[in-house]
Amino acid sequence: MDAIDLTGKKVTVTYWHNRPQKDQEMLQAMLDEFNKTNPYGITAKAEIGGASYNDVYNKINAAIQAGAPPEISVAYQNQAAFYRNQGAVIDLNPFIKSKKYGLSEADLKDYFQTFLASDANPQFKGEVLGFPTQRSMEVMYVNMDWLKKLGYDKVPTDWKTWEEAACKASDPANKKYGWAFRHDASNFASQVFSRGGRILAEDGSAYVFNSQAGIDTLAMIQRMFANKCAVEIPTSERYGEQNRFAAGEILFVFASSSGLPFYQEAVQKGAKFNWDIAMLPNTGKPAVNLYGASVSVFKTTPEKELAAWLVIKFLGAKEQTTRWAVATGYLPVRQSAKADVIAAFKKDPAWGPVADSYAKMFDWAQYAMVESPVAGYDPVRTLIDRDVMSKVINDPKADVKAILDAAVKQANEILKENAPK
Numbered sequence: 001m002d003a004i005d006l007t008g009k010k011v012t013v014t015y016w017h018n019r020p021q022k023d024q025e026m027l028q029a030m031l032d033e034f035n036k037t038n039p040y041g042i043t044a045k046a047e048i049g050g051a052s053y054n055d056v057y058n059k060i061n062a063a064i065q066a067g068a069p070p071e072i073s074v075a076y077q078n079q080a081a082f083y084r085n086q087g088a089v090i091d092l093n094p095f096i097k098s099k100k101y102g103l104s105e106a107d108l109k110d111y112f113q114t115f116l117a118s119d120a121n122p123q124f125k126g127e128v129l130g131f132p133t134q135r136s137m138e139v140m141y142v143n144m145d146w147l148k149k150l151g152y153d154k155v156p157t158d159w160k161t162w163e164e165a166a167c168k169a170s171d172p173a174n175k176k177y178g179w180a181f182r183h184d185a186s187n188f189a190s191q192v193f194s195r196g197g198r199i200l201a202e203d204g205s206a207y208v209f210n211s212q213a214g215i216d217t218l219a220m221i222q223r224m225f226a227n228k229c230a231v232e233i234p235t236s237e238r239y240g241e242q243n244r245f246a247a248g249e250i251l252f253v254f255a256s257s258s259g260l261p262f263y264q265e266a267v268q269k270g271a272k273f274n275w276d277i278a279m280l281p282n283t284g285k286p287a288v289n290l291y292g293a294s295v296s297v298f299k300t301t302p303e304k305e306l307a308a309w310l311v312i313k314f315l316g317a318k319e320q321t322t323r324w325a326v327a328t329g330y331l332p333v334r335q336s337a338k339a340d341v342i343a344a345f346k347k348d349p350a351w352g353p354v355a356d357s358y359a360k361m362f363d364w365a366q367y368a369m370v371e372s373p374v375a376g377y378d379p380v381r382t383l384i385d386r387d388v389m390s391k392v393i394n395d396p397k398a399d400v401k402a403i404l405d406a407a408v409k410q411a412n413e414i415l416k417e418n419a420p421k
């Protein structure tokens with residue numbers, strides 16, 4: 001590794017991501033800086049690989065089949081495991097530990113350790129299949145003015161009170177509901193975590209979301225719909241939960257913290273009420289669903305792989321992670337960036353009081369949980385939405401335990417099919 005000399009090799013690194021055009025422009029501006037300042041003559045360019053993580057995933061799989069993957073790409077942990085299964089991505093350990101090209105001990109310590117830990121994979125023990133340049137988490141968006149009107153002086157922290165508040169808020173005749181149901185397996189996972197459960201066993205050997213935590217989560221979703229306390233956001237209604245929340249029609253939404261700047265903008269254009277974010281209610285022990293696609297390096301040539309790592313290292317440096325977090329609302333990956341990002345938000349009138357809410361997330365990171373970092377989680381997510389959550393919103397008599405048991409059985413078959421051969 002340290003013997004590779006990139007000087008004069010004129011290596012190009014292409015980075016596929018799923019951010020909108022505005023972020024593509026900023027990312028390329030950052031990479032232009034890298035192109036000017038790196039001593040090796042590396043040229044890095046960013047490309048939008050699709051509008052969603054799923055689009056990028058499909059495009060990468062096609063590119064792997066064609067033998068032409070990009071040098072680097074965003075990838076969720078389970079997606080990186082899937083690529084690794086095909087021998088398409090590499091372990092980053094040799095790069096991270098390289099004396100010449102790696103990260104110093106001080107640099108590594110500066111990264112939020114929970115963020116680094118979230119890339120660990122039980123199927124490929126000890127390997128690092130992706131490296132973080134940003135993180136977010138599932139939070140609860142709350143209409144604080146409405147909550148006060150309902151007689152609550154603080155955000156409910158237990159599920160019983162939360163459900164009661166959501167049902168009090170609901171008035172279907174006037175299109176008002178306590179909770180927005182999103183067709184998103186992460187919504188289900190976040191609730192399971194907050195009840196002390198897991199989606200996947202810690203050693204990655206089996207799916208376990210049919211535990212008591214899973215049963216209680218699904219039973220509550222079923223009740224909420226039977227009692228007309230929740231509204232389904234159709235998948236065709238893009239950002240429907242955000243827009244309805246901004247119009248003052250929904251009391252609680254569970255969604256990614258990366259939506260903060262968009263919620264802020266939508267509420268300002270909409271019903272202009274006081275709102276905040278909080279952790280989801282829990283059963284005595286807080287838990288947060290930590291999100292974060294990392295950046296993976298694809299198997300190409302030793303020179304290209306090294307150049308790709310140097311691009312990731314640059315994007316994770318304090319200056320870049322600060323700039324990216326301020327522009328996008330993601331969390332920076334370095335502890336040294338935290339104060340600068342919070343200060344920037346506090347100075348920006350568009351963020352207003354939400355800057356304080358953003359700051360709280362750094363404390364919540366200690367409760368981080370990761371859904372399922374193993375290969376084949378994408379079809380399991382579809383299964384959780386289609387065969388678990390969607391079943392109970394339409395059938396108040398459906399047997400919750402039977403639904404979960406059947407889904408877990410199927411999920412474990414998918415796990416087996418996708419296990420490293």
